Amino acid sequence: MSSIEGKRILITGGSRGIGEALVRTLAAHGAKVAFTYRSSATNAEKIQSELEAAGHWAKAYQSDAAKYEDAEKLVTAVLEDLESLDVLINNAGITKDNLMLRMDESQWDQVIETNLKSVFNLTKQVLKPMMRNRAGSIINMSSVVGVFGNAGQANYAASKAGIIGFTKSIAKELGSRNIRCNAIAPGFIETDMTDAMSDKARDTIVSNIPMKRLGTTDDVAKLVMFLSSDDSSYISGQVVSICGALNC
Ligand code: NAP
Numbered sequence: 475m476s477s478i479e480g481k482r483i484l485i486t487g488g489s490r491g492i493g494e495a496l497v498r499t500l501a502a503h504g505a506k507v508a509f510t511y512r513s514s515a516t517n518a519e520k521i522q523s524e525l526e527a528a529g530h531w532a533k534a535y536q537s538d539a540a541k542y543e544d545a546e547k548l549v550t551a552v553l554e555d556l557e558s559l560d561v562l563i564n565n566a567g568i569t570k571d572n573l574m575l576r577m578d579e580s581q582w583d584q585v586i587e588t589n590l591k592s593v594f595n596l597t598k599q600v601l602k603p604m605m606r607n608r609a610g611s612i613i614n615m616s617s618v619v620g621v622f623g624n625a626g627q628a629n630y631a632a633s634k635a636g637i638i639g640f641t642k643s644i645a646k647e648l649g650s651r652n653i654r655c656n657a658i659a660p661g662f663i664e665t666d667m668t669d670a671m672s673d674k675a676r677d678t679i680v681s682n683i684p685m686k687r688l689g690t691t692d693d694v695a696k697l698v699m700f701l702s703s704d705d706s707s708y709i710s711g712q713v714v715s716i717c718g719a720l721n722c
Pocket of ligand 1: 486487488489490491492493510511512513514515537538539540565566567568588615616617618659660661662663664665666667668
């Protein structure tokens, strides 16, 4: 297993789902993990206290990833606690699905601001500390929907495709500073997002996945561990799909 012992990591949207699994796994493997939530304060505090009780370092911060000023304040506070940052994981994301004919401006704006603008907001804040360290790994949570599109998700697909263009550009711009930037494109992963599906919809999806199962948050956490570690030190500008061969 790749070593992330002592890495200082910031994760957005760590209070539930994939983000929660990332916080728990990375902290349990010796990283110092700062993580954000928007509204799930009780769950975020529970995650922090359980990890602290187990002797790990994790701290929750309330911060809206869609707001530039929140990102500025957040990274200032995290740097006071951790002194520097080795890894940024832009994970926070939402869906507001609708067919294009019915999609309103607010559904478009909320998804683009939370999923895409957040990646700009946070990346902007961590660049200087990473440049001072002459090292850094930025991991952006995209989706297979950003690669292949999906009916009823034009806003979400646009936000996740935007993340891919951003990721490749940052990798080229900052490669000479030893700052890596990669995107992960999960397929269907078991979380609150997928729990909301009916049994019938779930069965249809599983039957279309060549590996005949949804992914787990643990599957994603193992990939994130690798991209956070020095074992991936020559991997940058890539989109790594984790989707059980769906849409490959
Ligand atoms: P989830 O269970 O709905 O959790 C979303 C997390 O993001 C929560 O911690 C939530 O915080 C946080 N969040 C949402 N808006 C935020 C904001 N404005 N500021 C800060 N935090 C915010 O979602 P998930 O399924 O784990 O998905 C995580 C990421 O993976 C997303 O980017 C998603 O698009 C992507 N993804 C998921 C799947 C899947 O199958 N699950 C597939 C492909 C890609 P609160 O709890 O406070 O609301």
